[in-house]
Amino acid sequence: MRVLALPDGFDLTLGGRLILRHRAAAPCLFVGHGDARMDMVRGNFDIEDTLTARLPLPVATVAEDSIGWRITFAVAEGVAPLATLKIIGNQIVPTVADPSLNRFWLRILAEAGEHVWGGGEQMSYFDLKGRRFPLWTSEPGVGRDKSSEITFKADVMGKAGGDYWNTNYPQPTYLSSRKYALHFETTAYSAFDFRHPDYHELEAWAVPARIELFAADRFTGLVSQLSERFGRQPPLPEWVYSGAIIGLKDGDNSFARLEKIRAAGVPVSALWCEDWVGLRETSFGKRLFWDWRANEQHYPNLKAKIAVLKAEGIRFMGYVNPYLCNDGMLFEEAEAAGYFAKDAVGKTALVDFGEFDCGVIDFTNPAACAWFEEKVIGQNMLDFGLSGWMADFGEYLPIDVHLANGIDARLMHNAWPTLWAEVNARAVAKRGQTGEALFFMRAGFTGVQAHCPLLWAGDQSVDFSRHDGLVTVMSGALSSGLLGNAYHHSDIGGYTSLFGNVRTPELLMRWAEMAAFTPVMRTHEGNRPRDNLQLDENPQVLAHFARMVKLWVHLVPYLKSLVADAVATGLPVQRPLFLHFEEDAACYAVQDSYLYGPDLLVAPVWQAGTETRNLHLPQGAEWVHVWSGATFDGGADISIPAPLGEPAIFYRRDSSFAALFRGLTALV
Template sequence: MRRWWRAGRSVLLEYEDATLSVTHLTDAIARVRATPADFLPRRPWSATPPDDAFPPVEVAVEATGDGVTVRSGGGLAVHAAATGARVAVLHRGQTIMMDGDGGGPAWHADGRATWTHRMPPDENYLGFGERTGLLDKRGQRLACWCTDRYEYQGAGVDPLYQAIPFYLAVDAAGRSHGVYLHNTYRSVFDLTAQREQRLVMAVDGGELDWYVMAGPTPAEVVTRFTHLTGRMPLPPRWALGYQQARWGYDSAERIRAVAADLRRHDIPADVLYLDIDHQDGLRTFTWDPEAFPDPAGLAADLAADGFKLAAVVDVGVSHQPEGGYDVFDEGHRKGYFLTEGDGLLLRHVWPGLCAFPDFASPAVRQWWGRWYASLLDRGVRGVVNDMNEPAMHDLPMDHPDSARVEPPLDTPHDLDADHAEVHNVYALLENAATDAALRDLRPDERVLRLSRAGGTGIQRYAAVWTGDNGSYWEHLEMSLPQLMNLGLSGVAFAGADIGGFFGDCGPELLARWFQLGCCYPLARNHCARGRAAQEPWVWGAETLDACRAAVRLRYRLLPYLYTLLADAAETGSPVLRPLLYHYPADRRGRQLADQALLGRDLLIAPVLRPGVTARAVYLPAGRWYDTRTGAVHDGGRHVLVDAAIGDGLPLFARGGGVVPSGPVGRYADELPLNPLTLDVYPDRDGEAEGELYEDDGASMAHTRGVRARTRYSYRDGVLTARPVGLLDAPARLVVVRVHHPTGPELTRLIDGGKSWTVRA
């Protein structure tokens, strides 16, 4: 180190062959950058705000013989070593990460740059966005590159559709920190050097730039990461309902028949999907005039029966130089498509050769967003941005030798960027365009948005699903850690296709997938054209009963689930959580991937293998109530529970929680929350607490404060309700059920309103 100096809110440290920058954005978040040349300017698609968007943080700088330490008042310290630009990070006096000997930043002849940290032997690593396999990613090499994985197989497939270079580290004592690699080029996290205890972050271009977030709890890390990268908007309440989709619902009559079957079989449902079948010649933003002659009439008829209609949008725009397709004609005339050499970049997607919008351009994003009016004006209330990695083929899609390809890395984009830099934010920028357009087209309405691909911060614009999974037991089992790691990576509103997209789902697998899938934040049944049907009724009465019971459980819990989504919108907290989220020091539960917490107060233990009629469930410390049988267990151990298909999902309530639920209607907003049921599960001290979030469920009034949270506390046999917010709770009946470890359940029925107290 030659010298150091302050530059605004940063401390810069000059070494012989590099410059290091340390910036405290808050008392618990620091940014560390290194470059052999000049620091790069901020890109407009950065997932994080400019440094000066944060309030100033007072830091102390201490220089000693072994380097320079920059410390915030909250106890987050970054120590830069005297040689090698190596760093160590401490929080409240404890080292939470360090480079160690041989670590630190490095620049290589092939253009890559790496930063090597020490990987302690007792540390677990979670997050990393969308991944296959189990929860802990220690021992793996993970690439961040949005990739079309058509019909992907197995737990070793990497990468997938989402590129989120963030991890949550948890040490043996349960102390946590997070690291976000702020770089949109292809990056790799290499956690394979376990014996050497090295964790390597590598980037193919751009800058070595990362943020560290102190905990010490996992919840605090996730809150701080989403403070940096954004949080999800609250979706409409109906988006938490059951959703039915299929690539192959190819006419308005077919959609009407599915809607009628859902109602006839008494399966609550809220959303029906139109895949590319609804398009004229598979061209995006069009309607097939024969199969869907009156989309507005279809949407209105479905709405009268409680259904919302969602439709797919693909980024590939059919290349039609002869004219007659407005989307291509206008985009080509204005120069809005990616180019290759002297012409357009053309590759094959569903309609044939397609051009691809340059979403790096603000003008292109604004133009693209206007086309969503062609859907919304016909009654569509949900949009699905698909094939946006971008997905493309070198030959027609039905050609036996057709192969997936990507735009060349040197493809030019707006703002003097190339595709190597833009690829991982291509879908993110498309969804930013969608979000801006929907807010403009429907300023006081919440429209459901889904995206298959995305980068860091995708939760600000859309929910996601895990892409083209298969109808395999392995994919059912894998979906739980997939969604938990997405939640830890900031993406709380996500789901996997119930039943699997590819393959043929049999009755037992379908029933088990419904039992788990109805606990996904986003619960959508979806499968591919040409595969076995997997609507709940196709396998007969027993499977139908199991699927219907799972859906009805979800609808009964909608008040609880909606409260969790509101929490995610406010704090970034996941909906599906690994046990370590609340019990990080529990060594027996921290790596479990076959069960999860649904919020803080419910624990699910799905059956993930065929032929199983009982399973072991690990219960963390405390008291736990089996919601199916009423049995009460002390935690910190495994219990064996019945788990035949007819027994339903093994579901446990935490002692100390109050869980709100409501009546089950045909769709989410058919019935008012009357009666409201409050299940009180006292802990060992006889106490419990919980919350209920409420708003109108559809408009943006909640952003203007028209919402309410009612906090419930149970002590000394008395349950008290205290609402906070501008929205008055309506007059309604409240069913209070206090569950006791010994003796009968106590039930009271009261007239609820605003604040109230009842002795249970």
Template sequence: MKRKFIWLLGICAGLAGCAVMMNGIQNIMVPDFFHPPELKIEGPAIELSLIPKPLQVALKSGDARLEQIDKNVIKLTSQSGHLRIPLEKDELIYGLTMRLVADRERSESQIEEIGSLNRRGEIVYQWEIPSFAAYIPFYVSSRGYALWVSGWDPGVWDVGATNPDILELGFYPGKDGFTCYFISGDSYVEIMDRFTKLSGRPILPPKWVYSPWKWRDVHKKGSTKFEGVEINAELAEDLMMYEKLGLPKGVYLIDRPWAEGNFGYGNFNWDKTRFPNPEQMIDILHKHGWRVMVWGGPWALGYHKWEFGYEARKKGYLIGNRNIDYTNPEAYEWHKSKIVEFMKSSGIDAWKLDRADEYNPSGKNDIYWNGESGFQLHNKYPYLYIKAFYEASRSVRGDDFVIMARPAQNLTTTMSINWGGDTPGAILKNGKFVGTDLGVRAVIIELQRMAFLGFPTWGSDTGGYQGFRDRDVFARWLELSCFCPLMEIGGVGPHEPWAMPTKPKYDEEMIKIYYRYTWLHERLVDYTYALAQRASETGDPIVHPLVFDWPHDPKVADMWDEYLYGPSLLVAPVWKTGQREREVYLPKGKWQDLWDPNKKYEGPTTIKVSVPLDKIAVFIRLEKADLLPKGLIEGL
């Protein structure tokens, strides 16, 4: 009977609005984490007028204090989080979230052809929901200023949706009140420099992060001998095929389930039925040139004495039935000690930090150890979670580690890099998964959104988290990911060109495409790393939306289907299945086709180019060509 009761609790914990009560733990309502609560713009309005250059902010009505930090930064504090800021006729607003639009279904689970760089006309919620989980309360205006709200309070942005002439925001300030900063600059690069100086510079990960990655959503049970050692058979297959095909090695990610117990994450002991001889397995991966990353979460799971959940529950370290209450210093240090112990004993190099955008109790009556409500802490919880893993990892490995997180909030860019969540290569229709190319389209936009938000090192699940059903989608995603800071390849189902879910299974053409673009990405490592160093010092992102460099060219103001990869390469991806030709706009300057040095162009101009399945349209900006490595495409 006891086992049945525990099982029912586990099922209940996955349902929205379900109460959990056990061993005296408070009655916690598991949130409907796929939708934000009813957030409204309310409270006394603060009416402002604003001139970007030189920066001037004036209080027209309402109760607020304005403080000039320097000539380019003005701080506003108030007990009200309700601001009204005028919008000019042709003003564009960039940033706020990675998610295409606020509606999760239209932007993710049933993804549509919507969204662009410009957020004007939208209502955007400052409330973390899975899995496109980057929510930074920061926007950049085409007028030459930005607004950053510090802290993690919930809120809502009405970007001219209700009144086309007004940008209105409503935040729910905690006990410390509401604080925001107005930031001006003569360029987007200047604005990002001043913003990240205030909010925290992006972390500089090790150079090996920028080599190609390989992973599987689940490594099935089953083993084989590799170099005389019994290891997981699918992992051995990846090692063998990368050697056989001469592919570049970077990071090998082992996702959940990998550990013993509940959900394959009950403790930090390897599940030896799935990963036999784990210490030797890690040694083999390292010997073959891979760095090793494993899945982590903010949970202490399980009810057996050998599972973390048992110990955490007994000591009162949980909020709800699974989430660690990081506001409790003892719980925080307890979890850190577990991470440190595992990193020392296992020899892993990195963590993939999932979740923290779901399950954490987030109601106004969900009270955490420090006395704050789940409502007030909802957006801060990912920061606390990432911070625990960051501090633990740093204590073991110094600077030679990386944390790749799904959620992104204020200050997390100082500790982690990010990936785009469960971007789909297939979506569920009438109970069956069908392929989609809209995940590729979403990634093109999200990559540039993250540039505006101060997150320079970003990537996506190449081929789709829910894996592709059309080989066009895999090919185009590989090409796109080649020109992303992170090239991580994997997800649910086959993502290997030698074991395709499409015909032919052993796909010679796809193997050549895979080879070409993983090696091209590898050859760009020094170039990309130099840009990452710059980003860590100035906030200047690796990827530039074209408007960064040509702010006065109206054609690029909301152009999302082209971007600069560093200063030297203009990338124009293809996302539509079956497309073999596209138009490319080349802004002012001199350009050369990456694949054919005889094709040179003078911009501004629009050209039509052929894009067979194995080619992505890329153009070298000749005035910056000297920054590129020599022989970039030689032999590819």
């Protein structure tokens, strides 16, 4: 970065790109004070800020030294500076003179036609331009569309409806089509506002520790820089490549149902049973018993059955989260040792999770972390025979608890998913199973990339809805992938079934078609299994699913090359079209199709009752339609038949994997 001092301000450039333009009449920096109200209802937050001051800082004084630049800002000439920006290398380090100033706004230059992406895992909009995105980890919301009946009912029921910006995994980082990226290093509530044509306004409810900038000549280089900064995942375990992970939560009957699915020709890599810990009934549906150890009544002789499955080449996976129900045995042990977060009077803070209460393991307490890693994950899970699990939640840290490190919970809330990922990763490493045991998470924040080996898209509705259905999974994969999360997948068929909204056979089949072109295929029975269609209840659905898993297995040689690429460069398996075709401006806003590696283009059908797919073929390559063999020139917008079983898939004609791709036709 370089700073050019001007009579009435300055310009800051990054590799020749103008990033900050400060003039007395149009300042780039504001500071202020606010008092926030934050209310949480089961992971859903109602947040409101009362601003008592927002001060523009028009007077800027630039000084250069051997390290970089120091820019001081004041509200008027002759007044003591209120803020300072130190420019060192590719970092901006802000400070304020008055510690009561707890609001910070920075305006970054915007250009006409600019696109921006990132913000963590964004489910509704891949291109963030034109909207404001609060960045606070929370439940994503049901429906996520304030105009929909489902969202309205969810809001009335428990403030659970959500909006386009709600996400389990926010991150104050974005990439610009100007080929730079910016990261706010803060765990405070923040918001990135991309609505103004002339600037992006970045807001934080604390002064960021630093603002980091990255630049590259190509988007691939920029993504590699970000993945190196935030951390890269190990390769997927070899056992995953055997087939789908089948999610069943039917107690001991899960084993018999698995055999029925295998008999239908479905290649299987693992049986995933969330309910390995037992169940409890609630109005939401059957919920797990949050006491992290095998439930012998629900799963008799489970350890022996896990061993039998493993001998047949099938692993067993379970479930865990960072809370303990207060009617479980582990709660007593943790409370006696003082491992829980505390309330205002120093007692164990209890959180209502919907008709049962839990304690929050305090991950700022090293002893609590060590106990959870060894006792829960090490002994009760890995030593018992589990090869992986859903590491759920992480976004529920209440903002009124007291933690061992003494830091305000409002500043620890966003950091919590990353701490949770660290606990899981350390437990796996202590057993020497990094790259062998596979856990997956929905919650995230800055740095989760270094610890979580696999993301999942969270709790989509069991439908084709625009803001909470099948299509949102693609946006989530693309946005998070640009920030260094190489592997992403979803619950095939969705998860959330409320107010009479249930799966259709078409939804399950279309979701499976998309999942066949993701790093991991995994099914889920949903929150209300008995109300929703399951794989083994419909012969047509099961046969279709078997074909899709066979497609996935057929592509394993290609997938392994993408995994190796992710390890070496940090590039995600699922990629936006522009990542390899940046000269084609029509690719920049596409979020309902993606590249599976550099050579396959995937355009899933995501609307009900549709058997054709309109899509854009990127300019700069010739594209072969897998099922017909027809060749198309890039740069075209086309409509292609996409009946069930033949999703719109194209490969680059000159790909070294062309023969493998042609072999897909023999499997449908």
